[in-house]
Amino acid sequence: MSNPVDPLRLEHFLPYRLSVLSSLISRRIADVCEREFGLSISQWRIMAVLACYPDLSAGEVAERSAMDKVAVSRGVNTLLASRRLMRSYDKEDRRRSMLRLSPIGHAVYKRIAPMALNYEQSLLDSLSPADRRTFGRLIDVLTECAKTSAGLSLESAPAGGMVRSA
Numbered sequence: 001m002s003n004p005v006d007p008l009r010l011e012h013f014l015p016y017r018l019s020v021l022s023s024l025i026s027r028r029i030a031d032v033c034e035r036e037f038g039l040s041i042s043q044w045r046i047m048a049v050l051a052c053y054p055d056l057s058a059g060e061v062a063e064r065s066a067m068d069k070v071a072v073s074r075g076v077n078t079l080l081a082s083r084r085l086m087r088s089y090d091k092e093d094r095r096r097s098m099l100r101l102s103p104i105g106h107a108v109y110k111r112i113a114p115m116a117l118n119y120e121q122s123l124l125d126s127l128s129p130a131d132r133r134t135f136g137r138l139i140d141v142l143t144e145c146a147k148t149s150a151g152l153s154l155e156s157a158p159a160g161g162m163v164r165s166a
Contacts, residue, residue, distance in 0.1 A: 014142075025123065029116050037108055038082075042067065042075040044112060047084065047101060051109045054100040055088075061099065084108060 010016045030041040039047070049065050050056060056064065062072040076099060079085040084105035090096040101109060124132055 025119075028119060029112075032115055033112060037112065039108070039112075040075065040078075042071050043079055043084075046072060046075045046079060047105055047109050048113070048116075050085065050099055050101050051106070051113070055098040057096055057098060079105065 026041050029044065033039040033041060033044045045065050045067060046061055049061050053060075053064060058072050058076050059069065061067070061076070062069045065072070076085060080087060082104075083102055085099050086102045086105075087097050087099055090098060127135060
């Protein structure tokens with residue numbers, strides 16, 4: 001008796017493929033962060049977010065980076081202990097803490113960011129200019145779709161799944 005549901009083939013499953021790609025890319029950056037600066041990839045992501053968007057709460061960092069709140073909390077505590085982050089409190093709402101890079105954190109960020117950008121450029125150089133633009137648009141579309149469909153259940157998923165090209 002055959003199963004009417006197609007088996008999940010990981011090599012064609014978008015979440016799996018994106019996760020593998022992200023892991024491969026992140027691993028290269030993580031190696032440098034760990035070896036040179038004693039930072040985990042989570043700590044680097046927190047620092048990168050706060051370099052671009054200072055004075056966020058830990059929850060806002062988690063939201064902006066799509067990281068787990070527990071991982072952000074642990075990373076923030078480690079970065080505070082190593083004096084790479086500073087915490088202040090909102091004058092209007094003392095319950096809200098705001099995080100920003102410390103001078104030490106800025107110095108570390110200024111050393112890692114150029115390496116990360118060079119690595120990004122080496123990856124993008126494998127694409128034509130037209131493919132880069134298309135890739136950027138597709139990432140934007142899929143990101144927006146993932147944000148707006150976050151509450152969908154498996155029961156509401158369309159039958160047949162993703163259309164595959166030959």
